[in-house]
Amino acid sequence: MNGEEEFFDAVTGFDSDNSSGEFSEANQKITGMIDLDTNKSTRSGKSGERPSQENGIQKHRTALPAPMFTRSDFSVWSILKKCIGLELSKITMPIAFNEPLSFLQRITEYMEHVYLIHRASRQTQPLERMQSVAAFAVSAVASQWERTGKPFNPLLGETYELIREDLGFRFISEQVSHHPPISAFYSEGLKQDFAFHGSIYPKLKFWGKSVEAEPRGTITLELLGHNEAYTWTNPTCCVHNVIIGKLWIEQYGVVEILNHRTGDKCVLNFKPCGLFGKELHRVEGHIQDKNKKKLFIIYGKWTECLWGIEPASYESFRKQEKRGDQLRKAQLDGGPERPDSDVADDMPVAQETVQVIPGSKLLWRINSRPPNSAQMYNFTSFTVSLNELESGMEKTLPPTDCRLRPDIRGMENGNMDLASQEKERLEEKQREARRERAKEETEWRTRWFYPGDNPYTGASDWLYAGDYFERNFSDCPDIY
Secondary structure (H helix, E strand, O other): OOHHHOOOOOOOOOOOOOEOOOOOOOOOOOOOEOOOOOOOOOOOOOOOOOOOOEOOEOOOOOOOOOOOEOOOOOOOHHHHOOOEOOEOOOOOOOHHHEEEEEHHHHHHHHHHHOHHHHHHHHOOOHHHHHHHHHHHHHHOOHHHOOOOOEEEOOOOOOEEEEEEOOOOEEEEEEEEEOOOOEEEEEEEEOOOOEEEEEEEOOEEEEOOOEEEEEOOOOEEEEEHHHOEEEEEOOOEEEEEOOOOOOOEEEEEEEEEEEEOOOOOEEEEEEOOOOOOOOOOOEEEEEEEOOOOOEEEEEEEEOOOEEEEEOHHHHHHHHHHHHHOOHHHHHHHHOOOOOOOOOOOOOOOOOOOOOOOOOOOEEEEEEOOOOOOHHHOOOOOHHHHOOOOOOOOHHHOOOOOEHHHOHHHHHHHOOOHHHHHHHHHHHHHHHHHHHHHHHHHOOOOOOOOEEEEEOOOOOOEEEEEOOOHHHOOOOOOOOOO
16 A cells, blocks of 8 residues: 555644633553533523524533543553654554544634634724734634644545534635645634635644644635735644653744734744743734834733733833843743753643733633533533534534544544544545545545635635535535
8 A cells, every 4th residue: 555545543733712702543442431520501591582503503512422531541652752753644643642523623613712803893993903813813722722632633525514603603614635634614704794714734743752733824814894804824832741741732933913904913922831931821922013113012821811012011011020030030041951851841830820011901811611621621612512413413414524423423422442443444435535536547626615825825725615505515525
């Protein structure tokens, strides 16, 4: 079997967490189930009311059908020891290290904080809109906090849709390429106030004790009422201690958000944790106009909150702080660097709160996760609902939707043996389909997206072809 015929459930990108309202794979038997209080959510509303629905669901579940399994009996060293410094798109991981979601569903978590987009659409000043867009860009990676399980790699042609009337959006995504793995998505406001789209191709590498996911692909947000388009890429995500020790995650890198109409730019620096962990989860940046004049300062943590303040007030505060902190800073910076070794990277102890500078404006704050989140792969309340499938939904969904994928469903229901068996079956089915296409000399045809150039950056992208919600699914492929 040649390389093109091989199918791998590769380690994929790690992509939003709860925010406040805008007002204020080996075939192994797994043991060691963790106890979980699976309280069932009520399905009844107040008499006479018609609750907003998501794909026909009036009220969302608050827990998964079964708790996650412990991963303590599994080691990835035998898999990864020959892969140091290499790209991980062809490394098969045991299913025990997955979470019961497809990467397409993971991308959908961007929309958890969609209220920030709605707020930007209503704001009259470009500077205020950029503040809200910057908050949305930060919030879109917040659900990665403590999410150390990997999502299932989507099958070629796999899709996922989500309609949330209560949140005012609908969303569609498709796995448009397998080598390399590319996921395309498109979302729009139900009141035609925005369009949000892009294609994601995470590049992953193993560095001995950590796995690094470098983002590839441009994200585009269009505020239709203002004729504005914003583009950016996500920061790099790194999972530490994949071999030994407690897993922990950090995001780092510079994210630049450009308003293509005004020329305004927001530059956000996701800081690495540093030697003593002082900068863990911190984000600092600014908004500048087309002449590079700083208009607004932004700071906070991607795991907690984001604040903003006028540049003059920020600089004044920092000068006062520096005068009282020079001696302590010199002592910290003068310490020896920690040598590299085979021991685990201790998770830095970070401050639990952000120091708020007087006069700052709150841009976004994370909501608390469900009390049983740790037993549900550290899912947020929004995430818990993504794979929910109720009776009758199969009639409206295409046969390629993630909710119908049997290996993910098996894992969610706690049947790890079934999940592993189904995963192997799907892999072989996809390999056979690829061999048939090669034999017949036919190319794979995407259904809902097509390759093209991003209309604002000119970079290669995958663009939405439209008509998905007309629900003509007669020519969808049989991938499950």
